[in-house]
Amino acid sequence: MQQRPGRRSRVPRAVLAAAAGLGVIAGLTLRTARHAGVLDPGTPDPELAVSLRLVCAAAVLAAGTLTYLTLVRNRDEPLAMACLPGLVVTGVVLRHLVVTLPHVARFQPSARIAPGAGAWVLLVSGVAMTVTGLAAAFAVRRAG
Template sequence: MDQQRPGNRLRGPRAVLVGLAGLGVIAGLTLRTAEYPGALPPGTPDPELDLGLRLVCAAAVLIAVTLAYLTFARHQDEPLAMASLPGLVVTGVILRHLVVTLPGVTRIQPAARVVPGAGTWVLLVSGVAMTAAGLAAAFAVRRAG
């Protein structure tokens, strides 16, 4: 009878967490990423997350889900350890959106009261979850090695 090491029991939950975080990113991409009452004046940049950044987040999800699948297929944590990279990409895109874009819009038109939408928070939590799961897998690989 084979005994499983503690790291082997946690591989599945970490891969499932990465998969769920990927679904969270997809859900976040479909939600509004900025909330603002009323119309913005002409020439004001759209505070929503732009298409290019949405595509980058979608590509990161594809990579993360592929890594989670490889983790199950190979019964190894090494692919999952790389899930921290797409997680960092999603987190970085959303932090850029929060720190650079939204304050810039409110400087142009303070009356618009632009605030992050629900999609921004879902994307941020999902990116952090992917990063954490990938780092946990990396530490498991290091401990096992």
């Protein structure tokens, strides 16, 4: 039984996109910020906001759907679009890391707020989805 050309590389990319989606789900359940001290009353919680978590969850749903379509249709075109949800997750987490956390000194410098494990898992998963989608896009372009 011979395998069609391109089939070999399609499944690992789809598996990587699915694993990255599971990584985002895992990252959404973990804390995205940790602080040793107690914040002053009325200080905004440094955790990733619920609305941003919902955006990440919607991106995972989109990436999962695209992965499923890739496997069902035996074509890389749907998976190529997985870079878009990956960019969404990466952008949300970078916003959380770059915009929110550096301004912690105005809340309470002694709190020592740092990115939590969830933020790093989300960032790695978003980058993995983006890279997977781009690899599939280059495969489609090369084949076409």
